[in-house]
Amino acid sequence: MNEQSKMRTDLNGEISFADIFHLFRKNWKPITFFGVLGLASSAIFVLIVPAQYESTMQIKMAQYSSGSIEPTIEVVERLKLPTAYTDVVLRECEVTEGENVGLYMNGRVKAYVMRGVADAIEIKVRSSNLEGAKSCAKALFNMISSQQQGIIEVTQNEEQQQVKQLEEEYVNEAKQLRPIGQNIDGAIKYLVNFDKLTSLHSRIDSMNDEILFAKWHPTKLLSPIYTPNRPVFPIVPMIVLLGTLVGLVLGVIFVTLLNQYRRLSEQK
Numbered sequence: 001m002n003e004q005s006k007m008r009t010d011l012n013g014e015i016s017f018a019d020i021f022h023l024f025r026k027n028w029k030p031i032t033f034f035g036v037l038g039l040a041s042s043a044i045f046v047l048i049v050p051a052q053y054e055s056t057m058q059i060k061m062a063q064y065s066s067g068s069i070e071p072t073i074e075v076v077e078r079l080k081l082p083t084a085y086t087d088v089v090l091r092e093c094e095v096t097e098g099e100n101v102g103l104y105m106n107g108r109v110k111a112y113v114m115r116g117v118a119d120a121i122e123i124k125v126r127s128s129n130l131e132g133a134k135s136c137a138k139a140l141f142n143m144i145s146s147q148q149q150g151i152i153e154v155t156q157n158e159e160q161q162q163v164k165q166l167e168e169e170y171v172n173e174a175k176q177l178r179p180i181g182q183n184i185d186g187a188i189k190y191l192v193n194f195d196k197l198t199s200l201h202s203r204i205d206s207m208n209d210e211i212l213f214a215k216w217h218p219t220k221l222l223s224p225i226y227t228p229n230r231p232v233f234p235i236v237p238m239i240v241l242l243g244t245l246v247g248l249v250l251g252v253i254f255v256t257l258l259n260q261y262r263r264l265s266e267q268k
Helices: 016-028 028-048 072-078 089-090 131-179 183-215 236-267
Strands: 053-060 109-111 119-126
Touching: 016 028, 016 236, 028 236, 053 131, 072 109, 072 119, 089 131, 119 131
Parallel strands: none
Antiparallel strands: 053 119, 109 119
16 A cells, blocks of 8 residues: 555545654655754744843823823823834934834834723833843833823912912901901801801812822832843744744645645556
């Protein structure tokens, strides 16, 4: 019985593991050649492709007592745009002069809203060298922190102006409270003015607390920036193994097609 007759294939072209083993045993040289070729190709790929290092950071948004300064999804979406980055960030992230910066800084940046952690995002930054990944991540964090601090300062300036106006109103109301008479009409007016003073005092305290809360809860890292010493791409063992397996599969396909061709040639 020849080799072709031993290949038990049905109309759907299915081949058993025993068939593949038999095929490999009879044709191990060309299949091995393809496997070595796949191994060599993957090794060349690993040597040619630049290594990519990655820094990961988790950022908690600056807070007011009512919530974060800005929604996390807005920060993530903003980082898609080329115009979102300062010159310092572009320089630290090794963006060359004249490079057309696309989405997420041409793939250097990946940003996600964190699940299970309120008002926090995770950012991954890639660079061709270890120190570049670290400096890019630091510059990006400083940029986001500075932007949110700017929002805080604008809001606080408005609140401080409101506090000043409320304090002036409070002083005026306090002055009017003293000369109010002791008759019934005066007593009613006294209570009305006193309630107004109490309300003003509460609003002033609330706004001052809001200002202090924002100062105590700036943009911060949930943990130090993490940068592994090994590159995240290419993953050498996985690529070499995958290249070898692909080579072996191609070898099996080549031998199978070659045997089919020979069988058809013999039948003519």
